[in-house]
Amino acid sequence: MDSQWMPPKVPSALPLGKANIYPLDEPHAVSCSLPTWDSVFGFCRQEEWVMKHVEWNYPRFYINKPLRDLSTAVLHRLQITDENITCLLFASPLDAQQCIASFSKASPRKETCHFFIPGSNHWASFSAAIFSSDLIEEAMAFWWNTGSGLSTRHAAFCLQGFDNVASDSSNPxxxxxxxxxxxxxxxxxxxxxxxxxxxxxxxxSFIAQLATSEKPGQLPASPDDVFLFPTGMNAIHTISKTLSYMETSPTVVAYGWLYPETVDVLRSGRWETVLSYKAGNDADLDALENLLKSGRRVHALFCELPSNVTLACPDIHRIRKLADQYGFIVACDNTVAGFFNIDILPYVDVVMTSLTKGFSGASNVTGGSLVINPTSPHHPKIHNVLSTTHTNTCFPLDIHTLLTNSTTLHQRTKTANENTLALLPLLTSHPAIKTVNHPSIHPTAGIYNSLRKTTTPATTNPETDGHYGNVLSMIFHNPSSAETFYNALDVNKGTSFGTNFTIAVPYVVLANFYTRSKVAAYGLPEHVIRVSVGVEDVSGILGRFVEALRVVEGDGGR
Known part of the structure; x- marks a missing residue:
């Protein structure tokens, strides 16, 4: 697993705002160091004392320097000197136009402009959505939920050749x-x-190989069944839009605890009705089944397996039976577990994956994929609509980076799985910790176990070596103990997960900041900490957690 992107054997936290990436100071990082509890709150509130230190951050939530520099060049080229006018950059004219169209408020300035090399279908092209600065919140909501913004590599390349591009717009x-x-x-x-x-x-081809089911009677996935996107959220946005247009007056089910932006995508899309079953338990499935029996038509169901942060698994076997009986499409996000750990394809029609996370691992690129189950009865229609409507906007250098990073996926997954299982006994036995969520010990472990792959990654003892993934969450009895623990934990801390290095964050604060008081009803208190275990030396990881728990004990936590 020799690679320049591998972290040191002993993890350690980076200073506030530093890019969470190894080697340090590499460009295109997708994570920002938030080493203290207060810094997470400050980041969510966009407070100056935090934001002035931010080097790089998750591109859907932050306009990184290559895009800021290119935006400045765009405004200068177009001779826009009004400080109340700004722009966001996209890979395609359509995305820029849709950004402008998403604004609910009237504005005297809402335009787009396309930049290109004359006479060439060249990658040094992009589009700008230009608008009044008072619309920036709506523009950023579009940026977050669609994941269609220009990538940092694409922006850097366009900036390098900006003197060679012309521009076109309906505005002369x-x-x-x-x-x-x-x-x-x-x-x-x-x-x-x-x-x-x-x-x-x-x-x-690699993704198709990974997604292909081990179970008999399943057709192998082919490269033609795989669609690539600049971000995982762009993949979710695209399949949501695609499925909603396949049905008149469509209803979609958001099942289980989903990533908040996934729900936002469903609610902001063309779906006529979004039904939410947040608990994702047997009672919710009973309610859904009774609804279907009553004649209510459902077109699609979106779920995660396992769920990001709760690590619960929906009863995908029962969902599949209901989908077959009532004809709805199942779209499942497998990002937390990844392709190597579970065999999900036989039970779903579409697999959604953020390639930014464990697939890449290096924290230096974004990407997403959809895999259409070749055995699904819905395959022909979904595939046809996607093939005719989807335009590839992935920048080739990002694809190259994803492919290069993924060459170590097998060994990285195996090591991170084993490291996570080694950490669990320490956490589950500590008196200060109330709950540890992980697929191996969750009440829904039986569902997860039924999906574990048997052939990859190769293990010497499947009962101890893994397939369970490297993401867990933990809840302390005392909320103040969580804050003490987080501040003392000497590992990378901040945005993203699935990195080669161990990384932690108070997830609810980061992902549900403005609704954090409401989500506690679903077993997610404000002080829940998500941990993504890396490939560092396992003794180094354990040592860091032992040290942090000792600080909790010294602070009176028990």
Whole structure:
């Protein structure tokens, strides 16, 4: 597993705002260090004392420097000097147009402009949504929920060649010619551009291989069944939109505890009705089944297996039976467990995955995928709609990075699985900790066990070696103990999970900041801490957790 992206053997927290990435100071990081409880609150409130230190952060929630610099160049090129006018950048004209169309408020300034190299279908192209600054909250909501913003690598590349691009817009003032003509044979572009199609196919082929079921009677997934996206949320947004247009007056079910933005995508989409079953337990399934028996038509059900932060597994076997009986589509997010750990494809019609997390591991690129189950009766229609409506906006250098990072996926998954199982006894036996959530010990472990893969990753003892994933969450008896523990825990802390390095965050504060008082009713108090265990030396990981728990004990926590 020798790689420049592997962390040190002994984990340690980075300073406030530092990019959570190894080697340190590498560009395109997708995580920001939030080393204290107060810094997480400050980040959520966008307080200056935190934000002035932020180097890089998760691109859906933060406009990183390459995009800020390119936005400045755009406004300068278009001679926009009004400080009350700003812009967001997208890979396609359609995304920029949809951003503008999403605004509910009237504004004197809502325009788009496309930048391109004349006479060339070149990757140094992008589009800008230009609008009044008072619309920035709505614009950022679109940016968050669609995940369609320009990637940092794409922005850096476009900025490098910005003098070679022209612009076009319905506004004549925004129609400009390129200041300089581009050399068509620049050697620094040739290799990765010419191999872009091959790299894309290689990544699709690898994902298809990973997603293919071990169970008899299942067709193997092919690269043609795999669709790639610039972010995981863009994959979810796209499949939500696709499925909603396949039905008149469609109803969708959000089943179990879903990532908040997934629910936002469903609620902001074309779905006529969004039915929420947040508990995701037998009572919820009984209620759903009774609703279906009454004649209520459901077109699709979205779920996570296991759920991000609760680590619960919906009863996917029963959901599959209901889907077969009543004809609805099951779309499942497998990001937490990943392709190597569970065999989910036979029970769902669409698998949604954020490739930013464990698939990449390096914390230096975003990406997402959809896999359409080739055995699903809905496959022809879903595949046809996606094939005819989906436009690939993935930047080739991002695809190349994902493919390169994924070459160590097998060993990284195995190591992180084993490290997590080694950590669990320490946490579950500590008197200060009330609850530890992990698929191996969750009340729904029987469901998870029925889905565990048997052939990959190779293990010497399946009962101890894994397939359970590296994400857990923990709840202390005393909320103040959680704060003490988090502040004392000397590992990477901040946004994202599935990184090669161990990373922790008070999840509810970060993901449900403005609704955090409401989610406690679902077993998610404000002080729940999510931990994603990395591939560092297991003794180093255990040592850091032991040290933090000793601080809790010294502070009176028990």
């Amino acid at each position: 003032d925004f129609q400009t010619s390129a200041p300089r003509q581009r050399d068509p044979d620049r050697p620094e572009d040739a290799a990765w551009m010419h191999s872009a199609a091959t790299t894309m196919l290689d990544l699709k």
